[in-house]
Amino acid sequence: DTAVSQTPKYLVTQMGNDKSIKCEQNLGHDTMYWYKQDSKKFLKIMFSYNNKELIINETVPNRFSPKSPDKAHLNLHINSLELGDSAVYFCASSQVWTHQETQYFGPGTRLLVL
Amino acid sequence: DAKTTQPPSMDCAEGRAANLPCNHSTISGNEYVYWYRQIHSQGPQYIIHGLKNNETNEMASLIITEDRKSSTLILPHATLRDTAVYYCIVRSRDDKIIFGKGTRLHILP
Numbered sequence: 501d502t503a504v505s506q507t508p509k510y511l512v513t514q515m516g517n518d519k520s521i522k523c524e525q526n527l528g529h530d531t532m533y534w535y536k537q538d539s540k541k542f543l544k545i546m547f548s549y550n551n552k553e554l555i556i557n558e559t560v561p562n563r564f565s566p567k568s569p570d571k572a573h574l575n576l577h578i579n580s581l582e583l584g585d586s587a588v589y590f591c592a593s594s595q596v597w598t599h600q601e602t603q604y605f606g607p608g609t610r611l612l613v614l
Numbered sequence: 615d616a617k618t619t620q621p622p623s624m625d626c627a628e629g630r631a632a633n634l635p636c637n638h639s640t641i642s643g644n645e646y647v648y649w650y651r652q653i654h655s656q657g658p659q660y661i662i663h664g665l666k667n668n669e670t671n672e673m674a675s676l677i678i679t680e681d682r683k684s685s686t687l688i689l690p691h692a693t694l695r696d697t698a699v700y701y702c703i704v705r706s707r708d709d710k711i712i713f714g715k716g717t718r719l720h721i722l723p
Contacts, residue, residue, distance in 0.1 A: 504657075541699070541715075542713070542715070543652075543658065543701075543713040544712075544713070545710050545711065545712075548710075556710065558710075590657050590658070592657070592658075602648070602660040602663065603658075603660065603711060604660065605657030605658045605659065606657050607656060607657050608655075608656070608657050
């Protein structure tokens with residue numbers, strides 16, 4: 501009974517392609533996030549959505565476009581993939597957008613751009 | 615930038631208590647201390663958080679010094695499954711989680 505799920509788990513693609521990663525949470529949370537973990541294992545926030553509205557965009561290239569069709573889903577679409585986009589992408593959610601809310605992370609999507 | 619400083623790695627014998635230190639000398643009065651961990655190839659997992667008082671849950675205990683400039687995460691009886699990278703995080707003013715490099719904890723059999 502997965503709380504935060506992501507698909508696909510692995511994604512291997514060529515440079516220049518467009519791809520999407522899907523995220524779903526069944527916790528009834530209002531807020532969802534995308535994080536990127538690079539090869540050096542640094543984990544950085546990319547986006548945050550609260551009730552389907554964008555509240556954080558951490559100077560991510562506009563090739564990355566998050567889409568939240570409803571509160572339970574936050575998908576990440578990436579255009580014109582580059583080698584540097586290779587990383588593990590984690591989706592997360594929290595109950596509300598408040599200071600002390602804990603975040604629950606998905607298992608990650610391992611993206612390799614060739 | 616992360617607002618915390620942690621040792622890059624630590625070893626602990628299985629069955630013993632693992633004590634992971636964290637310095638956060640610039641913490642503000644309304645900022646919480648959070649601990650997450652990331653087991654290899656998995657997403658980060660919430661462990662515990664606190665403001666001023668010491669906290670305990672089924673996973674760990676959190677000891678925060680009186681001046682709040684440092685804290686210690688205690689895993690009371692470490693097992694091999696506790697091998698992971700442990701992140702100490704101070705929530706920033708705009709509520710982002712900023713992960714630092716963390717401490718890589720090795721539990722030795």
